[in-house]
Amino acid sequence: MHRRSFLKNTGLAAATVAAAGSSALALPELKKKNKIPQWKGFNLLDFFSPSPTGGRRGTTEEHLKWISDWGFDFVRLPMAYPHYLKFDRSRNIKPEEVYQIDEQAVDRIDALVDLAHKHNLHVSLNLHRAPGYCVNAGFYEPYNLWTDQAALDAFTFHWNMWAKRYKNVSSKKISFDLVNEPSMRADMNDQHSKRSSVPGEAYRRVAIAASEAIRKENKKHLIIADGNDTGSSVIPEIADLDIAQSCRGYNPGIISHYKAPWAMKDPDNLPEPKWPGQVGNQYLSREMLEKFYKPWIELVEKGVGVHCGECGCWNKTPHPVFLAWFGDVLDILSSNGIGFALWEFSGDFGVLNSKRADVAYEDWYGQKLDRKLLELMQKA
Secondary structure (H helix, E strand, O other): OOHHHHHHHHHHHHHHHHHHOHHHHOOOOOOOOOOOOOOEEEEOOOOOOOOOOOOOOOOOHHHHHHHHHOOOOEEEEEEEHHHHEOOOOOOOOOHHHHHOEOHHHHHHHHHHHHHHHHOOOEEEEEEEEEOOEEOOOOOOOOOOOOOOHHHHHHHHHHHHHHHHHOOOOOOOOEEEEOOOOOOEEOOOOOOOOOEEOOOHHHHHHHHHHHHHHHHOOOOOOEEEEEOHHHHOEOOHHHOOOOOEEEEEEOOOHHHHOOOOOOOOOOHHHOOOOOOOEEEOOEEEOHHHHHHHHHHHHHHHHOOOOEEEEEEOOOOOOOHHHHHHHHHHHHHHHHHOOOEEEEOOOEOOOOOEOOOOOOOOOEEEOOEEEOHHHHHHHHHO
């Protein structure tokens, strides 16, 4: 712009403000952009089980092509660390066996990562089961990640291994999600043991140790930490670190996990979910979601990257209720620049093969596609 034009335009702007009075200065505040990309996609559960023969392996290159062709750019791989170890599985694992890497198993994970990259998908590697902690039971942990140095040493060993394997891969293509849905339990191996928040100083200690192990290999590696209280709460104790944080899209549980036996007490005697509407002793509405996500939005505004690493709804919630609720969840996230990943791609929570009783599925190359869910996610 020429100097004369600049002076003319700024003069007009000043005259406009003077004519309008001081109220013209009350311009809408621009939202701070999320520090990390607004990735959108799915969780792939190929390595979710502690057993190499268990879980839901079966993601193919065709699946990854569909994800990309549908307009998504992100997959999260929740991994159980025993999945890629060598040890005697007829008994409980010993602390020293946590270091016994099965290279063939790791190669299978690498192969899926490579295929995802081939289809321009960002891959987030996540320890769903880390040495000394998992939100789920089903495997004996010989120590506690939040309290025991031996567990933390093993944890950093695993993350250094993964960081080294992807040392020369851009953060645009790979990220490292430290541990899934942290919490404290009196008995780490008891699914029903009472949960509480991980003490902030303990979370900070673990996050710093892991980030140092990762960035020892590449200072630009992108690191993500799941929110406290099983992913629901911001972690203020690490907000000053160069670590993004991951929230969840499961609130309220009466919608997302309706009748889920692993998540609900007395699942067969729950009030029918509605959205919006009165359910039991609470009124469910968009306002409650806005309140829930406010701390996460404020975290974005403070310059901390935020992503929703898991979201979705089990297949017993009535489909219209699920879509109405999920539309509000995705709208709140997306309008604040926060990306998301559905749990899961194919399965009970998925866009494919969710086995809902009230959906007219579309045949998609032999798979059962929930077209309404797909289109809702595409619009977000």
